[in-house]
Amino acid sequence: MRKKAFMALMVSLIIIGIFILPSCQRKTDGGATPSGATGSEAGTTDSPEKSQGKIVVITTILPLYDIARNVGGDIVEVKNLLPPGGSPHTYEPTVEDSRNIEDANVIFMVGLGLDTWMEKLTSAMGEKGKMKIFTLSDGVKILSQTEVEEIGTHSGEDSHNKEGAVNPHIWMDPMRMKKMAEDARDAYISIRPDQKEIFEQNCKIYQAKLDGLDKLYSEELSKFKKKDFITFHAFLGYLSKRYGLNEVAVISTSPGQEPDPRHIAEVIEILKKYRVKIVFAEPQFSPREAEAIAREINGKVAIVDPIGALDDPKRDTYVKNMKENLKAFTEAFSEEN
Numbered sequence: 001m002r003k004k005a006f007m008a009l010m011v012s013l014i015i016i017g018i019f020i021l022p023s024c025q026r027k028t029d030g031g032a033t034p035s036g037a038t039g040s041e042a043g044t045t046d047s048p049e050k051s052q053g054k055i056v057v058i059t060t061i062l063p064l065y066d067i068a069r070n071v072g073g074d075i076v077e078v079k080n081l082l083p084p085g086g087s088p089h090t091y092e093p094t095v096e097d098s099r100n101i102e103d104a105n106v107i108f109m110v111g112l113g114l115d116t117w118m119e120k121l122t123s124a125m126g127e128k129g130k131m132k133i134f135t136l137s138d139g140v141k142i143l144s145q146t147e148v149e150e151i152g153t154h155s156g157e158d159s160h161n162k163e164g165a166v167n168p169h170i171w172m173d174p175m176r177m178k179k180m181a182e183d184a185r186d187a188y189i190s191i192r193p194d195q196k197e198i199f200e201q202n203c204k205i206y207q208a209k210l211d212g213l214d215k216l217y218s219e220e221l222s223k224f225k226k227k228d229f230i231t232f233h234a235f236l237g238y239l240s241k242r243y244g245l246n247e248v249a250v251i252s253t254s255p256g257q258e259p260d261p262r263h264i265a266e267v268i269e270i271l272k273k274y275r276v277k278i279v280f281a282e283p284q285f286s287p288r289e290a291e292a293i294a295r296e297i298n299g300k301v302a303i304v305d306p307i308g309a310l311d312d313p314k315r316d317t318y319v320k321n322m323k324e325n326l327k328a329f330t331e332a333f334s335e336e337n
């Protein structure tokens with residue numbers, strides 16, 4: 001009898017051991033450290049816990065939006081402020097922009113005087129803002145304007161910012177985009193260290209796409225010897241340096257302001273002297289000056305888009321936009337070579 005009672009007790013203890021204890025353990029494990037890819041992904045879809053909801057990210061321009069989405073994957077929700085067709089040099093933020101920023105956890109901006117309107121928005125937010133701001137040009141090697149504008153530099157006049165010394169268009173070089181993607185990855189990891197592996201994996205996949213783009217540009221553009229052109233404003237400096245293009249001059253040294261007629265006259269002289277026939281205009285600015293110059297030099301205008309546009313299926317990602325631009329470059333240079 002006693003033995004039977006002892007057995008019954010043992011059996012019930014085993015049952016408790018099998019069914020109850022592990023479930024307790026699962027609970028503590030899952031609650032404290034959501035680890036591993038599947039657990040984290042499940043945690044981000046349909047918000048089980050507030051702390052594991054999506055990271056809300058705001059970007060200033062499409063190339064950064066592209067980095068933010070690709071590196072963040074399912075863990076982030078990204079909004080871009082500059083609307084299609086807008087130029088970061090002349091953009092005036094809206095009331096809706098400041099509302100969006102209120103909810104943001106992370107802000108990615110270029111810096112270097114390009115998107116100063118973001119700084120104004122966040123400083124106006126004051127105490128209300130809970131976001132962390134990451135300036136993605138911080139880790140990137142910067143070119144000065146003069147390294148870009150070999151001819152046609154205007155004595156001391158600034159182009160994009162008060163210092164007038166730096167070129168902010170770093171994203172036009174796919175290799176610099178790779179570095180910016182790494183810095184975005186590290187920014188995300190600093191906020192969600194438990195999801196480090198996912199961010200690392202996403203970043204690698206995105207960087208492979210950028211490598212593909214770089215290879216394509218190198219292959220296509222190495223076919224041409226003469227790669228001289230004039231552009232509306234100095235956004236092709238980094239790209240030119242990477243792939244051996246020659247930006248002979250720029251039309252506007254201060255995007256958003258009327259180009260100086262004296263500068264235009266000088267530029268036309270230079271273009272004639274070096275027999276430059278290619279004028280690159282941009283969708284964000286009127287092509288009027290570009291067309292006028294093309295007539296003067298008996299050249300051609302082609303469109304190259306520094307930003308891209310989310311409402312244009314051909315240009316709604318960074319890589320797609322850069323591929324469209326590559327078509328414009330190759331078409332223009334084939335006529336010259």
Ligand SMILES: [Zn+2]
Nearest residue numbers: 089169233235
């Ligand atoms: Zn620009």
